[in-house]
Amino acid sequence: MPKETGRKLIASNKKARHEYLIEDTVEAGLVLTGTEVKSLRMGRASLIDGYATAYNGELWLEGVHIPEYINGNWTNHAARRRRKLLLHREQIDKMLAKAEQAGHTIVPLSLYFKDGRAKVEIALAKGKKLHDKRQTLRERQDRREAERAMSAHLKKHG
Incomplete structure (x- = not known):
């Protein structure tokens, strides 16, 4: 083997x-x-x-x-x-x-x-404290939204 x-x-x-x-x-x-x-x-x-x-x-x-x-x-x-x-x-x-x-x-x-x-x-x-967890989730959500906006922009102008 x-x-x-x-x-x-x-x-x-x-x-x-x-x-x-x-x-x-x-x-x-x-x-x-x-x-x-x-x-x-x-x-x-x-x-x-x-x-x-x-x-x-x-x-x-x-x-x-x-x-x-x-x-x-x-x-x-x-x-x-x-x-x-x-x-x-x-x-x-x-x-x-x-x-x-x-x-x-x-x-x-x-x-x-x-x-x-x-x-x-x-x-x-x-x-982590509760507010740290919320901050992490918020950052992840913001990053996703930015990526969505960039990909939509590239599709429109690409």
Whole structure:
């Protein structure tokens, strides 16, 4: 079987980009069981309630839902179990130091296969206030309106 290359997206956390201001992102490996990998290869996962915590000086991903493998047997995994993140010591220390500041947390942004290995993009994030969320939505709406106006202008004069 030929070796996989490239990046295959499994799940992304769009809600995190709306709820949080992303300050720093890091790609991390995941410690998974065989049935978890098979379930991910079927493209099934949810990052919506996911977050990372420190435990014994290591980062652990919690709240990420990888459903049980359909063809699994008694060796199947728990859907929302705690999974260890694989990072360099300097990256862990840097993320934990920043996450301890008030209002900061570590959230998963996307889960994907990169060259056949499961990876998760985690981000150091700061919670947005309600007015910040409204501002983001307003900016997005203004940008869409500007693009519409420009395309209509180009169609008329193009």
